[in-house]
Amino acid sequence: MAGSTFWLVVLLGMFGSLLGFILNHFLPLMLLRLNGSLPPKGSFGWPILGQTLAFLKPHPSNSLGAFLQHHCSRYGKVFKSHLFLSPTIVSCDQELNYFILQNEGKLFECSYPKPIHGILGKSSMLVAVADTHKRLRNVAVSLVTITKSKPEFLSDIEATTISMLHSWKDKSQVIFCEEARKFTFNVIVKQVLGLTPDEPQTTRILEDFLTFMRGLISLPLYIPGTPYARAVKARRRISSTVKAIIEERRRQAAETSTNSSRSKRSDFLEILMDVVILI
Template sequence: MWVIGAFLVTIVAISYIYSIYKWRTPKSNGIPPPGSMGLPLIGETLELLIPSYSMDIHPFIKKRITRFGPIFRTNILGRPVVVSTDPEFNNRIFCGEGKMVEIFFTDTFNDLLGIGGKDSKMGGSGAVHKYIRTLALTHFGTERLKAGLFTEIGNMVDHTLRLWSTLPAVEVKNASANAIFHFTAKHVTGCGQEKLPKNFWEKFKNIRQSFMSIPIRIPGTSYYRCAKDKEEVLNTLKGIMEEKCSSPQTRGGGDVFDHAIADLNTQSFITEDFVLLLTFVITFVSFDSVSSVLPIVFKCHAENPSASKELEAEHEALLKRRRENRNSPLSWEEYKSLTFTPHVINEILRLANLVSGILRRALVDINVKGYTIPAGWMIMAITHASHLNPDVYKDPLVFNPWRWKDIEARVTSKDFMPFGGGGRQCAGAEFAKAFLASFIHVLVTKYR
């Protein structure tokens, strides 16, 4: 019996060791990128989720760059992942969508927003992606900004900062997200803040905070509450949609909802469910990125008096050239005439880490720098790493807007991608930069 027991223990031990070996040595048709697969099932997820309170590259990424180089493998929630901080390879990924890679998001992200995955309603390529991008650019792109949206942004910023100035303290990230949310929600749904439910903003904020939760729909879990909030938001949007459809006279306001309703059934995928989800997604993605940047605007403005003085001088000179009301919003022509402010915005965007990681899934085996990324593996492109590359940006953690006076076009095309790259570069990029310029204008001309 003792011999049999020892034999069984040996078999179990060998099986366990073999399973660990297979986990840590993934199958590949070539040499996979160097790295570690971490613990079984959870991989290296826990270390990646530890918050970083620095503007530098996340410690998880930085440590592995030092050890393995700019392209390495890891495992997140049981999925093999290749992390790339190499700007050339990242650009190759963005330009190779549909042939080399496809868009990919986490299960939670896909379940809540319908973006990514095989059954994606919103993240597909071809006609669906083209329609969504065209719709977003029509309502938030350059031509719409010129036609009056930029002036509306200026008025909203003026109202917001006037309100903040009456308060004893302001938590900038949350307060700005609230303001931007209601501004964009009006242009998406056609409803002002007074017509939306009082807790509408809170629902979106709760959904945003639950993206890294495990997608288990059990009462009491973060994901369950998040799913319930999404359901309530969609019900609200459905009510608005039904009112618009039953009363055509309420339409014609030029909002995203009106546009999408007018397009119903003109293409096979433009169904009522699609329009509801589209409206939800555009409202959701519109407020988070810019509100993440504004705290850095204050930080850099407060800590860099020389940059602040040059900003103030540029905007004061602009006001002196005006013959009309000095208090009128920044015009599009004035915005385009600014020279130092765009440098400040670029530098803030470089430091802001707007996009932590862009996910794609390999459709075929991909050869890069002597390694092979197997088909089916996830690829996480870390564009922020190139923004902090000391070989490109001297003293990368130092706020230095003057560096942009002499930066080559090659750098801005490959080593500066705050809004992603390729055909999926953020359609709201121009909106975000215009908003920041308007915010800076009001801030430096009216407030301390």
């Protein structure tokens, strides 16, 4: 009897989830029609998946890609779709996009699809709004200002550049986008965490960062083994690693006897601690 009840609950849960996905796919369109408002032309594609897979299909950076080209030629520059598990209005119209950007925070609110929040984190500057976004932006601006004012800023970038160029000597082929990503990452890690590319922590963070980037543009289904699920876990590991580094720096700062060293780390640490608390 208990076993039958368990499977009944499982079946009801699966049925409820499936019904929820179907309603999420079709209900917005039905409500718009009932209210007498018709969305732009377009297609929602498959239930649950929508048109996300076609949208994420790689294409040359100097083109719109097959998905946008096909939909723009068929439905116009503004069309409806279903992307990242959410009904979506896609705009390729320059004037409309300019109007939206000019009225951000007034008529429109900048945001990412909800499934992307799982990767970026609830308090990421890319998804945060209102006071939280303002605070994160102030932290980022302060961090950039302090970093650029450091005397060793340019010398660190030069050293990173020379090191990366030397690493290309024995390579028959260099993938520029990956190397550019590594260069940017190494500069940020050096300036923010004080880690060099040769340190084990840097390697671990880089691996998690690359996993994170691959999952950021993937189908947002949290199923173990998928790029999305791996990206969510990678972001958590990065957050834990950064927190551990900050705690270690704070402990070292407390043990430092010279006021100059303590002051230098205190300003830098204060910014990082604000970010960690928000995460």
